[in-house]
Amino acid sequence: MKDLVSILDGNTFLVSDRHGDVEPSLDFPTGLFTFDTRFLSTWLLLLDGERLHALSIDDAESYRTRYFLVPGEPTHYLDAKVSVIRSRAICGGFDEEITVLNHSGEEATFTVRIEIGTDFADLFEVKDVLRKRGSNTALVNDDSLHLRYVREAFHRETVIRSSEPARIDKTGMTFPIRIEPHGEWTTRLTISTVIYGARGEDVRARLPISASRTTAAIQADHADFVEQxxxxxxxxxxxxxxxxxxxxxxxxxxxxxxxxxxxxxxxxxxxxxxxxxxxxxxxxxxxxxxxxxxxxxxxxxxxxxxxxxxxxxxxxxxxxxxxxxxxxxxxxxxxxxxxxxxxxxxxxxxxxxxxxxxxxxxxxxxxxxxxxxxxxxxxxxxxxxxxxxxxxxxxxxxxxxxxxxxxxxxxxxxxxxxxxxxxxxxxxxxxxxxxxxxxxxxxxxxxxxxxxxxxxxxxxxxxxxxxxxxxxxxxxxxxxxxxxxxxxxxxxxxxxxxxxxxxxxxxxxxxxxxxxxxxxxxxxxxxxxxxxxxxxxxxxxxxxxxxxxxxxxxxxxxxxxxxxxxxxxxxxxxxxxxxxxxxxxxxxxxxxxxxxxxxxxxxxxxxxxxxxxxxxxxxxxxxxxxxxxxxxxxxxxxxxxxxxxxxxxxxxxxxxxxxxxxxxxxxxxxxxxxxxxxxxxxxxx
Structure with missing residues (x-):
């Protein structure tokens, strides 16, 4: 657990490594989970094809975390010309804001890539390599990626959207970006988890609290709980x-x-x-x-x-x-x-x-x-x-x-x-x-x-x-x-x-x-x-x-x-x-x-x-x-x-x-x- 970071609110939680990345693991259930199903099993951030490393992590609050990242291995002599901030929160689903900062005095171009995948594993299956009995499909739209799992009446879906234009494929999103000197670029990724009921709608939509979970609402709710x-x-x-x-x-x-x-x-x-x-x-x-x-x-x-x-x-x-x-x-x-x-x-x-x-x-x-x-x-x-x-x-x-x-x-x-x-x-x-x-x-x-x-x-x-x-x-x-x-x-x-x-x-x-x-x-x-x-x-x-x-x-x-x-x-x-x-x-x-x-x-x-x-x-x-x-x-x-x-x-x-x-x-x-x-x-x- 020392090398992992978790955020949670209610039954939804995300467990990642110390850099904010998620990869399938047989040792511990990393990923985005809600109601015993893993909705994301891969969530990797790459900058120009490189993994990022954490300088600092702000995880003081249970439902949100910020990572301050640089490419390459951070050392005493590090003089990065670019850094990345990942700000994420659990609020019904999962939101992540990615900000790339250009610290040089010249315009710079980068390729930001998010590798995305899910196995829709049941929590009981996480430690076992089991063949799923349903069908797992990916659908690419102009502004979103839909990952779906269907087994008879059991239907789960992960929907990923970005606030900035992206090249979307079945395994992720790519952002070719250009940043002016000492400028920055930001996109907000919204990940929705859908638990379909018999009527074809998310069964949580009728729940009074789940339907209105925002970071502000969570913060107020937690403060009220502590105050009592x-x-x-x-x-x-x-x-x-x-x-x-x-x-x-x-x-x-x-x-x-x-x-x-x-x-x-x-x-x-x-x-x-x-x-x-x-x-x-x-x-x-x-x-x-x-x-x-x-x-x-x-x-x-x-x-x-x-x-x-x-x-x-x-x-x-x-x-x-x-x-x-x-x-x-x-x-x-x-x-x-x-x-x-x-x-x-x-x-x-x-x-x-x-x-x-x-x-x-x-x-x-x-x-x-x-x-x-x-x-x-x-x-x-x-x-x-x-x-x-x-x-x-x-x-x-x-x-x-x-x-x-x-x-x-x-x-x-x-x-x-x-x-x-x-x-x-x-x-x-x-x-x-x-x-x-x-x-x-x-x-x-x-x-x-x-x-x-x-x-x-x-x-x-x-x-x-x-x-x-x-x-x-x-x-x-x-x-x-x-x-x-x-x-x-x-x-x-x-x-x-x-x-x-x-x-x-x-x-x-x-x-x-x-x-x-x-x-x-x-x-x-x-x-x-x-x-x-x-x-x-x-x-x-x-x-x-x-x-x-x-x-x-x-x-x-x-x-x-x-x-x-x-x-x-x-x-x-x-x-x-x-x-x-x-x-x-x-x-x-x-x-x-x-x-x-x-x-x-x-x-x-x-x-x-x-x-x-x-x-x-x-x-x-x-x-x-x-x-x-x-x-x-x-x-x-x-x-x-x-x-x-x-x-x-x-x-x-x-x-x-x-x-x-x-x-x-x-x-x-x-x-x-x-x-x-x-x-x-x-x-x-």
Whole structure:
């Protein structure tokens, strides 16, 4: 990602190299994408047949970028007589303005060439060389180039126009230009992406926001989004930078649903620019105290798409909340089950948890009533389809061995769940955090039933079930000889004994016995799991440990934010503060934008957090991480119509002030300071 530059707005994004060029890549999805289809796979700028090289890049804003370019390799002795500025923006489609500047005292002639191409690849196809089943054609008009793909009713088109005359052919546009001494020449290229519907029109034309996306509208929309959030004042520059960057990224990750016309949060660029159940729910929990307006559309859409039948292809079951929703060709022709796909065992409990947490913050009783049926269905799933073996635990095993996910917890890579010695357990599997989520969902469902659904008997039953679950969980998952909770149970009920970060999620859920919470905290902050930059997904002495393995030794910011929240809930304020501080210090090395994941090397070994090569950035639940860390440090907790504020700011961070925190209480302010001597020095940036 270091050598790539991305811009995005909603579901449309472009990924290029550091010079602004796009070429097909098997390593990373470069190109112009919207709704899971690549509309440009080649976009190369040539000046007199030469590639250009960047002197500087201005990418401070998520939706637009400027490149300052020269021909040839820039060196200390460079004395270019010509330079080029590429200014681009995502605004519904993609606009690029190319300006060629003649720095000499003589008239000059140049040939500007844009090489253009597209494969209309589905995002699932980007890493695979697959033969497309439809027809790909190019049509040249006097003022435009039309690239089209048709497969039965699936019809996509890219249209490229220029504000200046060009020689247009099927692979690009050529501009022979003449520039006077110290003059310049400019053309504006407009690239439109068209997603044809059954009526032969772009299906986005009827969406109120997509139809009016201009750079000015985007800028105003982003500014309004940031303005709605609480105002942060603090002495810790990494915190201030990360908070502002998170707001900017969350603004950019909002997209308008093709079918529902509401704005949702995409999970992350480039692989996950769509609705994900787990990611959307956890991000919502992180940002709820700051941006509560994001929560209702997420809850309503997930409830509207809740499973209602048995569908082995999609892993769908009645009451189950979806995992992923895709719009591309492979989903449309059922070559992939993502229309939507339900292969997640945690999103269903998280749905109930978010509904309750949302009401506790906002007092939106109407939403609780509106989603009662969906919440009851989700709770029923926990005890029926979720409990595959009838043992009182949540298990998972895909119904679709060909296309389904093997691991249906958040560590969903193929080797994400293992024994301490590195062996992989069989299926079905019951990971520990799933049981914590189920416990929390039952407790919260009981609260909703008693207070708002007028069903005290149901509430009593849920509380009794939660208590029984907590008792047997602490019996079956606790490893007394190692004094930590097993990562999972395998199919015969034996513990999968790896030491992992999942225990922190157990603290957040409340399922951990008080007598064992101290040992859990010690493990999480001990040298096997804690790298100095954060808690690793897997301890460094486990069989599958790899500091650059996706779920087997890396550090995930969102994971750490949940762990910090769990430590705080059990009263481990110093330990929670260590995680908050380590995350914020790590963010300095990513310009304030915490990535999806980074390497799990020891802090003493690298002195900086090492980039993970294909991490999503921005990613929604990483953008939400600084907000949840703020909640933890300030000790924010709703209680009735009041907000409890009990700050515990890590040493060296100084003053942290959050103004206009929204909720059922109106707006309140919170202030905290490091619990050290009054004149403590402020940590340098």
């Amino acid at each position: 959030a609480p105002k942060l004042g603090c002495d810790c520059e990494p915190l201030a930078t990360a908070y502002r960057r998170s707001l900017d990224d969350l603004a950019a990750l909002r997209y308008e649903s093709l079918t529902l016309g509401v704005r949702l949060l995409a999970a992350g660029l480039p692989w996950f620019m769509t609705l994900f159940g787990r990611d959307s729910l956890i991000t919502s929990l992180q940002v709820l105290p700051f941006l509560p307006q994001l929560i209702p559309p997420t809850l309503l859409v997930l409830a509207g798409l809740q499973g209602h039948r048995i569908d082995d292809f999609r892993d769908e079951e009645p009451g189950k909340i979806l995992h992923e929703l895709r719009y591309g060709e492979s989903a449309g022709f059922e070559e992939q089950p993502h229309s939507p796909y339900y292969g997640a065992a945690d999103s269903t409990a998280l749905f109930v948890i978010l509904l309750d947490e949302y009401e506790r913050w906002t007092g939106d009783v109407e939403m609780v009533g509106r989603l009662e049926f969906a919440a009851r269905g989700a709770l029923a799933w926990l005890d029926s389809y979720g409990d595959l073996l009838g043992t009182g635990y949540i298990w998972y095993q895909t119904r679709n061995p060909r296309n389904g996910l093997e691991n249906q917890c958040w560590k969903d890579s193929w080797d994400g769940i293992s024994y301490a010695d590195g062996r992989l357990p069989g299926f079905p599997r019951a990971t520990c955090e799933l049981q914590g989520y189920a416990y929390d969902a039952k407790m919260r469902g009981a609260r909703l039933a008693r207070l708002y659904w007028n069903d005290p008997q149901y509430a009593d039953r849920l509380e009794q079930e939660a208590a029984a679950l907590k008792e047997r969980f602490n019996r079956d998952f606790w490893l007394p000889d190692r004094e930590y909770y097993a990562l999972a149970l395998d199919s015969d009920g034996s513990p999968v004994d790896a030491l992992s970060s999942n225990m922190g999620h157990l603290l957040w859920s409340g399922i951990v016995d008080e007598s064992r919470a101290g040992r859990v905290a010690e493990h999480l902050l001990g040298p096997r799991l804690f790298s100095g930059w954060g808690v690793r997904t897997l301890a460094d002495d486990q069989g599958r440990y790899n500091p650059i393995g996706y779920h087997v030794g890396t550090v995930w910011p969102f994971d750490n934010s949940i762990i910090a929240w769990g430590l705080w809930k059990y009263g481990f304020r110093e330990e929670a503060g260590r995680i908050c501080d380590s995350m914020l210090q790590a963010s300095r090395y990513f310009d304030g934008r915490l990535p999806e994941v980074f390497a799990g090397y020891e802090r003493e070994l690298t002195e900086y957090p090492v980039q993970y090569p294909t991490a999503c950035s921005p990613q929604a639940w990483s953008a939400g991480t600084p907000m949840l860390l703020l909640r933890v440090m300030l000790g924010l907790e709703p209680q009735g119509d009041h907000l409890i504020i009990d700050p515990h700011v890590p040493s060296g961070m100084g003053r942290v002030e959050l103004l206009d925190i929204p909720g059922r209480w109106g707006q309140v302010d919170a202030l905290g300071r490091s619990r050290t001597q009054e004149d403590e020095p402020i940590r340098p940036d």
